[in-house]
Amino acid sequence: MTMAHQHHPSERPGMTKRFAELDGLRIVAAMVVLMSHLVETPANNYFGPFAVLFDGGVAVLIFFVLSGFVITRLLTSELDRTGSIALGQFYLRRALRIWPVSYAYILVAIACLALHLATARPQEVALAATHLWNYGMTLTTYDPDSQGQAIFGHFWSLALEEQFYWAWPLALLLLRKRAAGVLITIVAIMPLVRICSYVLFPFSRGQLNAMFHTGMDPIALGALLCLFEARLRPHVARLSPWLLYANLAFLFVACPELEIHFRGFWSITYGHTLEAASAGLLIMGLIHGPQTRLAWLLRTPPMQFGGRISYSLYVWQQLFSLKAAIFPQGALMTILLSLAAATASYYIIELPFLRLKKHVGA
16 A cells, blocks of 8 residues: 555655655545545445546555555665665564554454444455455455455455565565566566466456556556666656646546456556556656646645545545445545544554654664
8 A cells, every 4th residue: 555654764865855745645545545435336426427536446556656666765775775674674664554553443343243233254354464355366255245345355455565565675685786677577577477367267357456476566666666766867857747747647537447448458457557657657756757736735734644644544444435334424424434533543553653663763
């Protein structure tokens, strides 16, 4: 997602200010996810022609590319500095950063289930808690009487990122200079893997972009951007601001329309790759490209605060934003309650564990 990353002291000098744009981008993506749920509800049809701007798939794709880029940047910085990667410390950092909020949400959901405020099967709770929701279609059967999809559906992206976090640091440590070639191969062949899976395993078609073995290529592309960052930086710096804005329009307007028109021919093939590449260009343009009004906006204090609560917003908005949510609300109330829950979650849950990270040296 990745919603969960903040600037880390091990990043190279001079990059702190530039990473502020990515913090601002996180709240934009989290709000797009929230709005995408609202526009799916018929009662909110007043969004009208602007609904195309709120495509949750594009927002999550941005999170994935961002995850691969930022995490790889931290790992390669440590590898360059020490010659190795402290895997235990890395996994501890990820656990302290991601687990508290996600498990707090699961506990609240379980309490609501116990109070009969909603319905979900134990298997669905287990899939969310074990970061396997992205394999739910292969591990469980569909139950139309369960609200599990509405309650835990967003855990598919958290699961995919968690699986990446477990695999990539060790792979990078072992592969080293061969890592870029492996990533290029993954990005190139993953659409073909999805096509084969579509034909051979029809029961999993709804999760082709979610499962690790069929959907990790956007995160891999973000990691690849990091490995080629030094080479790409001077080229990105020479790009026209108008080209960056055109890329933004392609990502948020053209890509959703192409997916609607071509459906699986776009979303599970190389159309998905083009979307990820566009998200990568957005990220690189923000941190290395010419200064734009968009970059300035993302650096403003409200957007920076939004970036800090974006992970919690992504997790807690699911309580209110869908028609089958535990506490479904109208559009305005959903936004207000989601922001309030995210702010409370940041101060009550996230901050204490961030302090704990520093205390244990993670």
